[in-house]
Amino acid sequence: MSSFFNPELALDALTTLSLGLIVTVLLTIACGVTSLILGIFVALARMSRFWPLRLVVNGYVQLMRSTPLLIQLIYIYFALPFIGIKLDPFLAAYVGLSLHVSAYLAEVYRGGIEAVPKGQTDAAAALGMRPSVIMAKVVLPQAIRIVIPSLGNYMVSLFKDTSLAAVITVQELLFRGQIFAARTYDYFTIYTLVFAMYFAVGYPAIRLVMYVERRLKRGYAAKLPKKPADTRELVIGQEPK
Amino acid sequence: MIEVRAISKSFGDNKVLTDISMTIEDGEVVGIIGPSGSGKSTLLRSINFLEPPDTGDILINGELAYRDAARRELSKSNIALTRSRVGMVFQHFYLFPHMTVLENVCSGPRFVSKVAKTEYEERANALLDRVGLAEKRHQYPEQLSGGQQQRVAIARSLAMEPAAMLFDEPTSALDPELVGEVLSVMRKLVDDGMTMAIVTHEMGFVRQVADRVIFMDEGRIVEEGTPDEIFNNPQHERTRAFLSAILSHTERTEPAPEPHPTEVISSLPIVLP
Numbered sequence: 001m002s003s004f005f006n007p008e009l010a011l012d013a014l015t016t017l018s019l020g021l022i023v024t025v026l027l028t029i030a031c032g033v034t035s036l037i038l039g040i041f042v043a044l045a046r047m048s049r050f051w052p053l054r055l056v057v058n059g060y061v062q063l064m065r066s067t068p069l070l071i072q073l074i075y076i077y078f079a080l081p082f083i084g085i086k087l088d089p090f091l092a093a094y095v096g097l098s099l100h101v102s103a104y105l106a107e108v109y110r111g112g113i114e115a116v117p118k119g120q121t122d123a124a125a126a127l128g129m130r131p132s133v134i135m136a137k138v139v140l141p142q143a144i145r146i147v148i149p150s151l152g153n154y155m156v157s158l159f160k161d162t163s164l165a166a167v168i169t170v171q172e173l174l175f176r177g178q179i180f181a182a183r184t185y186d187y188f189t190i191y192t193l194v195f196a197m198y199f200a201v202g203y204p205a206i207r208l209v210m211y212v213e214r215r216l217k218r219g220y221a222a223k224l225p226k227k228p229a230d231t232r233e234l235v236i237g238q239e240p241k
Numbered sequence: 242m243i244e245v246r247a248i249s250k251s252f253g254d255n256k257v258l259t260d261i262s263m264t265i266e267d268g269e270v271v272g273i274i275g276p277s278g279s280g281k282s283t284l285l286r287s288i289n290f291l292e293p294p295d296t297g298d299i300l301i302n303g304e305l306a307y308r309d310a311a312r313r314e315l316s317k318s319n320i321a322l323t324r325s326r327v328g329m330v331f332q333h334f335y336l337f338p339h340m341t342v343l344e345n346v347c348s349g350p351r352f353v354s355k356v357a358k359t360e361y362e363e364r365a366n367a368l369l370d371r372v373g374l375a376e377k378r379h380q381y382p383e384q385l386s387g388g389q390q391q392r393v394a395i396a397r398s399l400a401m402e403p404a405a406m407l408f409d410e411p412t413s414a415l416d417p418e419l420v421g422e423v424l425s426v427m428r429k430l431v432d433d434g435m436t437m438a439i440v441t442h443e444m445g446f447v448r449q450v451a452d453r454v455i456f457m458d459e460g461r462i463v464e465e466g467t468p469d470e471i472f473n474n475p476q477h478e479r480t481r482a483f484l485s486a487i488l489s490h491t492e493r494t495e496p497a498p499e500p501h502p503t504e505v506i507s508s509l510p511i512v513l514p
């Protein structure tokens with residue numbers, strides 16, 4: 001039994017672990033896209049004027065936030081079949097993670113919506129926009145921009161949390177590592193490799209979030225080219241300054 | 242024509258508007274003046290229901306726009322429709338920061354009136370030309386000075402082709418040297434015969450352009466009349482006190498041996514396009 005890193009074994013394991021990483025990334029993308037969208041609707045529902053909806057959605061958010069994700073996944077996969085809801089492992093993980101992350105993102109979105117100055121709503125209302133239009137065209141675009149760095153961090157967390165799906169036998173990176181390690185008894189090599197593979201995806205993702213955050217700080221005009229296309233027209237309208 | 246009938250409004254125990262009635266005729270320019278906290282802005286915001294009055298009615302062009310909040314007879318879409326017919330300009334501009342200047346000006350017709358794109362863009366470009374900012378159309382509000390932003394905000398309101406315009410201290414947030422460019426745009430509107438209500442501390446401007454001046458204090462209309470009547474011959478003690486306070490403030494800046502630089506700038510004649 002080797003206690004040091006075994007390159008040959010690592011090479012052997014690479015195929016199955018790569019497949020695991022693909023499952024991990026697919027699960028992250030599926031749950032990420034779902035909860036980025038679902039989170040907005042949960043946030044809006046929590047601010048609804050229709051109180052029964054508010055009550056139900058509030059209950060859901062509090063339930064998700066006050067219990068461990070691991071238990072939620074286990075419950076969906078192992079307990080729900082007893083009341084007739086049988087999901088295969090990937091689907092169970094997808095549902096569990098999405099519900100969990102959506103609840104957190106809803107809070108993030110709500111914070112963003114509340115951070116948009118009241119004057120924006122006033123100005124839009126004064127033009128005659130209806131409340132739904134004000135939300136969709138004026139408030140949400142600004143709110144989402146405010147929360148993009150937070151959303152990015154939650155997406156990185158989601159990527160890491162998909163490893164919990166190993167417990168419900170999803171064939172993702174950690175699960176495949178566990179199987180391989182148990183077969184060869186070389187825990188050091190396999191888990192070092194698993195570690196490195198999470199890092200290889202997670203670190204660039206973190207850097208990307210940091211980059212986006214820096215860029216957003218530069219303001220709305222930053223995405224424009226430095227020279228506006230129609231500088232020629234400057235002659236026509238004279239500035240008083 | 243805007244008709245305000247006996248509106249009152251309280252924030253908790255604080256009565257901000259008490260039994261206000263007033264009329265703004267078509268093409269009339271009404272200046273609303275008064276000390277801070279006198280309810281001028283709340284009155285203006287009540288007219289398009291941003292601050293729904295507790296009691297009283299508001300009629301626009303003879304149609305009931307908002308009725309007594311207690312009776313709640315008007316639907317949300319009615320309120321939106323009425324707002325679209327009355328433009329409003331705010332102290333802090335409130336341009337939409339995520340839209341370019343052109344998109345800001347287009348936002349009303351685009352999201353409210355369902356006009357064809359070519360039509361509203363043409364209108365928006367014409368309006369930007371009119372406020373002297375055509376060359377800024379692809380920039381974002383954050384790239385503009387306060388005065389430019391306020392001119393865009395005026396164009397944005399005008400894009401809805403409103404029957405009347407409400408100005409809520411449109412120059413109060415501006416550096417002194419930028420006030421003139423906004424006032425000159427407003428003066429053009431006056432010359433075009435726009436119906437306007439202007440809440441402002443720019444007494445000189447009100448004196449020049451207003452057909453009628455309303456002086457408010459503690460949530461009530463204390464006095465109203467022509468600029469000449471209000472400024473030269475105020476009937477009420479409170480009006481006199483307010484005007485003399487403002488006057489003594491402006492006089493003080495002149496004989497001072499070394500005026501502050503900003504006061505020098507604000508007293509310079511501003512050349513406008």
